[in-house]
Amino acid sequence: MNHQSTRVCLPPGPRLPKVLQGLGFVLRRQQMMQQLQRAYGPSFTLDLPLHGRTVVISEPTLIKQLFQTKNDIVGLSDFNLGVVLGSGSLFSLDGTEHHRRRKLVVPPLHGRRLQGYEAVVEEEVLRETATWPCGVEFASMPSMTRITLNIILRTVFGAEGTEFDQLRKLLPSLVELGSKIAGIPLFRMNLGAWSPGGRYRAYRRRFDDIVDSLIKKALAAPSLEDRQDVLSLLLQARYEDGKPMTRQHIADELLTLLAAGHETTATTLAWAFERIRRHPTVLYRLAGEAEAGGSELRHATILEVQRTRPVIDAVDRKVKAPFYALGDWVIPQGHTVMASIDLTHNADSVFPHAESFDPDRFLGVNPDTYSWVPFGGGTRRCVGAAFATMEMNVVLRTVLREFELGTTFAPPERAQWRGIAIAPGDDGRLVAHRKTPKRAIQ
Numbered sequence: 001m002n003h004q005s006t007r008v009c010l011p012p013g014p015r016l017p018k019v020l021q022g023l024g025f026v027l028r029r030q031q032m033m034q035q036l037q038r039a040y041g042p043s044f045t046l047d048l049p050l051h052g053r054t055v056v057i058s059e060p061t062l063i064k065q066l067f068q069t070k071n072d073i074v075g076l077s078d079f080n081l082g083v084v085l086g087s088g089s090l091f092s093l094d095g096t097e098h099h100r101r102r103k104l105v106v107p108p109l110h111g112r113r114l115q116g117y118e119a120v121v122e123e124e125v126l127r128e129t130a131t132w133p134c135g136v137e138f139a140s141m142p143s144m145t146r147i148t149l150n151i152i153l154r155t156v157f158g159a160e161g162t163e164f165d166q167l168r169k170l171l172p173s174l175v176e177l178g179s180k181i182a183g184i185p186l187f188r189m190n191l192g193a194w195s196p197g198g199r200y201r202a203y204r205r206r207f208d209d210i211v212d213s214l215i216k217k218a219l220a221a222p223s224l225e226d227r228q229d230v231l232s233l234l235l236q237a238r239y240e241d242g243k244p245m246t247r248q249h250i251a252d253e254l255l256t257l258l259a260a261g262h263e264t265t266a267t268t269l270a271w272a273f274e275r276i277r278r279h280p281t282v283l284y285r286l287a288g289e290a291e292a293g294g295s296e297l298r299h300a301t302i303l304e305v306q307r308t309r310p311v312i313d314a315v316d317r318k319v320k321a322p323f324y325a326l327g328d329w330v331i332p333q334g335h336t337v338m339a340s341i342d343l344t345h346n347a348d349s350v351f352p353h354a355e356s357f358d359p360d361r362f363l364g365v366n367p368d369t370y371s372w373v374p375f376g377g378g379t380r381r382c383v384g385a386a387f388a389t390m391e392m393n394v395v396l397r398t399v400l401r402e403f404e405l406g407t408t409f410a411p412p413e414r415a416q417w418r419g420i421a422i423a424p425g426d427d428g429r430l431v432a433h434r435k436t437p438k439r440a441i442q
């Protein structure tokens with residue numbers, strides 16, 4: 001593009017002061033974005049504190065172009081979890097470094113490796129559901145959070161015994177505090193032991209010590225090659241130049257996989273229960289399918305839950321080149337481009353009758369890569385997408401096999417932002433009646 005002759009051309013947007021736009025974005029994000037889409041169309045420009053000028057897009061053609069654009073033109077947004085996860089986290093890396101790291105992290109989370117993790121998922125579901133009250137309504141979210149945390153600790157960290165118990169206690173507080181201070185530079189500063197930044201550093205030191213002890217144990221194991229956990233695979237992985245990942249980078253990456261992977265999956269599962277309880281026919285068919293050993297409708301239901309209730313509602317990129325031509329728009333360097341997952345998934349032009357929860361729309365159909373985007377896309381697409389899908393499938397399969405779930409006429413639970421993910425406001429209330437006798441789990 002000729003820079004001299006380039007004219008900036010941004011989609012229209014509200015003229016409210018930046019602070020007010022920011023307040024709306026933090027407090028009533030979903031409603032604000034939907035109103036702006038109605039007022040300005042599928043693309044509009046916001047001016048937000050910290051993000052700056054932000055072009056929001058929601059048409060699959062533009063999302064496709066964004067996700068296919070080279071990294072030196074649009075890259076990592078400044079506003080990401082990397083600031084609290086460490087310089088060795090995938091969230092902190094861009095360009096060649098990011099590409100090299102993904103080549104090491106993706107294989108342990110894909111393909112046949114995942115089948116090996118299914119038994120762990122089923123075991124954790126049976127252990128947790130053994131405590132479920134029979135026929136009494138309860139919140140599914142805390143239960144799903146315990147399940148997904150244990151799964152990641154066992155399959156990713158390879159933790160057991162003392163380290164497993166220590167991490168189970170430490171990680172929820174560490175991740176919660178990290179997500180709260182990530183967006184506020186002042187809070188991240190170490191202003192003493194009681195300041196948020198100081199407390200985060202203390203948690204992080206404890207985390208690094210535990211990971212250090214896990215690494216020592218894995219390296220001392222008689223057969224590191226036979227271990228299946230992601231930590232052991234990362235210890236053996238080599239970059240193209242033959243170098244291993246440093247211990248600090250391994251610790252950063254494990255924390256990243258946990259922070260990005262456990263709450264998002266737990267929240268999607270809580271939404272799944274929230275949705276299917278309000279759609280008795282779908283629930284009835286799912287239960288029949290699980291008993292008969294099928295999976296097609298369950299798979300379609302997971303896709304539809306993620307379409308109608310995406311737990312991450314947008315992904316950001318920052319313009320690195322002097323100008324970026326995206327469709328008809330010309331966006332200057334330093335601006336943010338935000339692909340709105342929520343607006344795309346809820347557009348009738350993209351998904352007919354988008355409002356309705358209809359898993360049949362995905363029966364036997366693979367969703368389009370640039371219309372169905374709960375895992376983002378392009379070079380930064382979620383590395384845990386296949387892992388999360390396997391997890392959600394096995395959790396739902398096991399619950400549907402073991403329990404009869406109660407339906408409800410209650411209105412839908414409202415979406416509520418919880419720092420990382422957008423969760424059902426009442427934590428996905430559930431009523432379950434056991435169909436089969438409890439199974440003993442060690």
Ligand code: HEM
Pocket residue numbers: 090091102109256257258260261262264265268311312315316374375376377378379380381382383384385387388
């Ligand atoms: C339903 C569950 C999940 C959802 C909805 C989800 C969603 C996302 C989204 C939207 C992104 C940003 C993608 C982009 O910028 O284009 C992302 C990135 C990421 N996710 Fe997930 N995720 C889930 C589960 C997981 C799991 C289970 C793991 C790990 C085991 C994981 C690890 C990551 C990592 C490491 C990144 C950063 C990738 C990079 O920057 O290259 N996620 N995820």
